[in-house]
Amino acid sequence: MKYRHFLAILAVSQTALFSTPLRADDMSSETVVATVNGAQITMGNLIAARGTLPEQYQTLGSEELFNGILEQMIQQEVLRQSVGEPDKALQIQMENETRAIFAGAALENIAENAVTEDAIENRYNETYANAEPSREYRAAHILVKTEEEALALIDELNEGADFADLARQKSTGPSGPNGGDLGWFGKGMMVAPFEEAVEKMDVDTISEPVQTQFGWHVIKLVETRLQDIPSLDDVREEIKSQLADAALRESVERLVSEATVERVDIAEKDAVKDDTLLAE
Incomplete structure (x- = not known):
């Protein structure tokens, strides 16, 4: 093919x-x-x-x-x-194509029935009706291997060293060449110890050494902001995708559980790589 x-x-x-x-x-x-x-x-x-x-x-x-x-x-x-006249291999391929076409049509019907305007609005209200604006953070960091290195960096910063310059010189993380700038991030986007440290910081302050699986971080909190709750139009496509995915998973699992499925124990699974069997 x-x-x-x-x-x-x-x-x-x-x-x-x-x-x-x-x-x-x-x-x-x-x-x-x-x-x-x-x-x-x-x-x-x-x-x-x-x-x-x-x-x-x-x-x-x-x-x-x-x-x-x-x-x-x-x-x-x-x-x-x-x-x-189609040979055996072509007949089998036609069977597979037919099965796939019917399965695709079934999936489209399931998704279409699940993604209605009422369902979209209900999911939006469930997710955002009582939600409060979330806080986002913009921070920079210097990543080093040991706590001793991190403490030495903090001493240099307290003596007036420039954070971005130190990050470019000393950081082992990918943001080092950019002065350690991590850009904006929200809850759940950073590993827990890093996120917890940032949430406790004041703007324009330097953290104590923070350990994660990546090493030791010295963090500078640059600024924070509140992220507005998105409008329905902003998240419509995301919600449609969520509804469709959930409906497809539930429907496939239900249909398989309701079907009488009898799997044959095949000892020689290498047979799946044997194209010569298609001619038998």
Whole structure:
């Protein structure tokens, strides 16, 4: 199947056209748009194929899109006919493709039913209705290997050394070249000892040495701010994704638990790598 994308998706069709162009009012999914050695290609086939195209093709003009998809389907049909009756390997591949298509359709239905406007608003209210603005911090740090090194740095800072210069010279962390600046971060974004130390600090002060799994930190709290509660529109896509993911997990787990699944104990699992079995 590695050549499945070889066909020219947007080639201009050279096939013969119907003598009388059909109007939109005359069309349905059953409308035949071409025949290949008697095999019909319908408008429904083209519409379904369009839905599987990469996003960059979806914005093409209607005529270019129509001709490109039709040409690809004509090429696919002549190649299909050239194969004749499918061998065992192809039959198995067709079974897998059919299973995947049905599973994909089921997943889309589950997600669509779960992501309603009411569900989105309810999730937003549950998450943010009673929420208070969260505090964010901007800090810099100098990371060293030992507590002794950290204490020596604090002595230098107390004597007037520039924090950013020391970070560039002494810090072993990736923020060192940037003067130790960590930018803005909120709760849960830093490891617990670091976060707990920052929360207790006043702006423009230096911490005592703080140990984490990365080493010893000397922290400078630069500034803080309150992060406003986001509007529904700000988090709509995030909520939609959360609702869909939760519904998909729950549905798949439920359907599997309700199904009669009998797994066969296969001792020779290397067989999954044996392509010759497809011919047996």
